[in-house]
Amino acid sequence: MIMVVRGLFAGVLILGLAAQAARTAKTANVGATNGGAASASTGDLTAALRRLDGRVVATTPSGAVTAVLSRCSDPVTIAQIGFDGSGDGLLDRAAQSEATQRYAYLGFVGDRLDVTAIAGRWVTASALQAIGLRRDNTPAKVVLVLLPKTCPEAADLDWSILSPWS
Amino acid sequence: MIWTAPPDRAPDARQPLGLHRFTLNELLNWILLIAGAAYWGGVIRTYHHDAAIGVVSVAQSVFSDGAFNVAGCGLIAVWARRIELRDIASRWQIAGALAISLLFAVPTRQTTILGLLAVGAVLTFRSPIHTARPIAALLLGFAGEMIWTSTYLLPLHAATASFDAELCSGFLRMLGEAVQVRANVLENLGAGINVEILAACASSFPLAGVAMAFMVVMAYAHHVPRLADLPWLVAALLASVALTELRLSLMALGDANYLWIHDGEGGTLYALSATALAVLFPVLAMRQSGSVRAFAA
Numbered sequence: 001m002i003m004v005v006r007g008l009f010a011g012v013l014i015l016g017l018a019a020q021a022a023r024t025a026k027t028a029n030v031g032a033t034n035g036g037a038a039s040a041s042t043g044d045l046t047a048a049l050r051r052l053d054g055r056v057v058a059t060t061p062s063g064a065v066t067a068v069l070s071r072c073s074d075p076v077t078i079a080q081i082g083f084d085g086s087g088d089g090l091l092d093r094a095a096q097s098e099a100t101q102r103y104a105y106l107g108f109v110g111d112r113l114d115v116t117a118i119a120g121r122w123v124t125a126s127a128l129q130a131i132g133l134r135r136d137n138t139p140a141k142v143v144l145v146l147l148p149k150t151c152p153e154a155a156d157l158d159w160s161i162l163s164p165w166s
Numbered sequence: 167m168i169w170t171a172p173p174d175r176a177p178d179a180r181q182p183l184g185l186h187r188f189t190l191n192e193l194l195n196w197i198l199l200i201a202g203a204a205y206w207g208g209v210i211r212t213y214h215h216d217a218a219i220g221v222v223s224v225a226q227s228v229f230s231d232g233a234f235n236v237a238g239c240g241l242i243a244v245w246a247r248r249i250e251l252r253d254i255a256s257r258w259q260i261a262g263a264l265a266i267s268l269l270f271a272v273p274t275r276q277t278t279i280l281g282l283l284a285v286g287a288v289l290t291f292r293s294p295i296h297t298a299r300p301i302a303a304l305l306l307g308f309a310g311e312m313i314w315t316s317t318y319l320l321p322l323h324a325a326t327a328s329f330d331a332e333l334c335s336g337f338l339r340m341l342g343e344a345v346q347v348r349a350n351v352l353e354n355l356g357a358g359i360n361v362e363i364l365a366a367c368a369s370s371f372p373l374a375g376v377a378m379a380f381m382v383v384m385a386y387a388h389h390v391p392r393l394a395d396l397p398w399l400v401a402a403l404l405a406s407v408a409l410t411e412l413r414l415s416l417m418a419l420g421d422a423n424y425l426w427i428h429d430g431e432g433g434t435l436y437a438l439s440a441t442a443l444a445v446l447f448p449v450l451a452m453r454q455s456g457s458v459r460a461f462a463a
Binding site: 002005006008009012013015016017019020021022023024062082083084085086088089091092093115126130140 | 196204207211263270277324348368
C-alpha cells in the first residue's frame, strides 16, 4: 500500500511536470507562429478595421493608430489601453478632448471605461482559458476609439469587432 | 469499518492498510517537491525565452525570479531535511496532500497560488505539522509575491505609477527641469523625453519582493520575526520606494540617462542597490534585537 501512495505522489509530480512542459511548448509555438503579440495585434486591428470600411493611415510611436473610415472625412484614433498602465496618457488626453469615445473589450462596447464590465469579461475569459474551454489568449488591453464629433454616425458602428469575444 | 474518527483522536487510524512507514516527514517532502516543481515550472514557462529553451535560458529564468526567492527555496529544502516528524501520516492527511498536489499539477499561476496558500495554512495551523512553521511562512511569502505581481493587481500598480510620475515631477522641478505629468507619463519638455511608467516599473511593484527578501534574510539567521521588526520592514519598503523614484527621475533627465538606467550598467547598479537595501534592513532589525550573532554564527 505504501508503494501505491508513493506511486500516486510520483504520478502527480510527473503529471505536473508534463503539463508544464506541454504548456511551455504551446506558448513557444504560438509566439513563433504569430511573430510576437504586438505585430499580431496590429494585424488583427487592420483586418477588423477593413470590416468597418476603414483603413489604417498612420501609427504613432506610442502605438496609437490613425485610421479613416469611408463614411467619415475626419480621421479616428484607435489606441490600446493596457491593464499595466500602457496608454494611460492617451486616456488622459481623451478625457480632455471633445472626441466621442468608445471602449471595446472582448465583445463589450461602452462610451466609458466600465471597469466592472471589463473585469467581468476578463475573469470569465481567463477562467475558461484556464480550464481549456477557450483557446485564445485573454487580452490585457482595452481598445479605445476616439471619434470626431463631425461623424456622429460612426459612433453607431459595431466597434466590438476590434476586440471580439472570440 | 477501519476507522471513523479524525486521525488526531484515533491512534489506530494512523496505521491503516500497511501505511505504518509513511511518516509526516515523507508526506511533507512529497508536497514540497511537487510545490517546488509547480512554482519553478511556472517561472520557466512564463519567462520570455529568446530562443529554444535550454540549460542557459532555464538558469536565466530561475535567476530572473530573484536571488532571494532562490535562497528561500534553498532554505525550505534544508529545513525539510532537518525537521523530524516521525508520526505516521493518517489516511486523511494523505488524501488532503494528494488533493493539494493535484492543484499543483494544473499549470496555471492561479492554482499554484492556491496550492501554496493551502500548504502554508496547513503547516501553520494543523498539529503536529506546525513545527514546520518557518517553511509555511516562506511558502505564504511566495504566494503573496505571486498575488502582488499578478495581473489582478496590475491596475493598482498602474495607479501607483501615476502617483510616482507626480512625485518624480516634483523632484525634477526642484532640479530646475521643465516637466509635466499626464497620467503615468512623465514629460520632460526641456530634454524632449516622455517616460511612461508602467505597472511593473511602479514603486509598489517590487514591495512584495522586498518583504520576501526581509523574511528570507531573517529566516537564514534563524530569527523569528516579531512586532519590533515591523518598523524596519516599513523602512525597507520606504527605501525601496525612494530608490525607484530616484531611478525614474534619473531616467526622465534625458535619452542617454534613460538608456543607461533602463538598458545599461545603470540597471545593474540599481539591482545591486536594491539587493543591498533588502539585506541591510533585516540585518539592522536583528542587530537591534540582538539576534545578529546567530547570523554571524
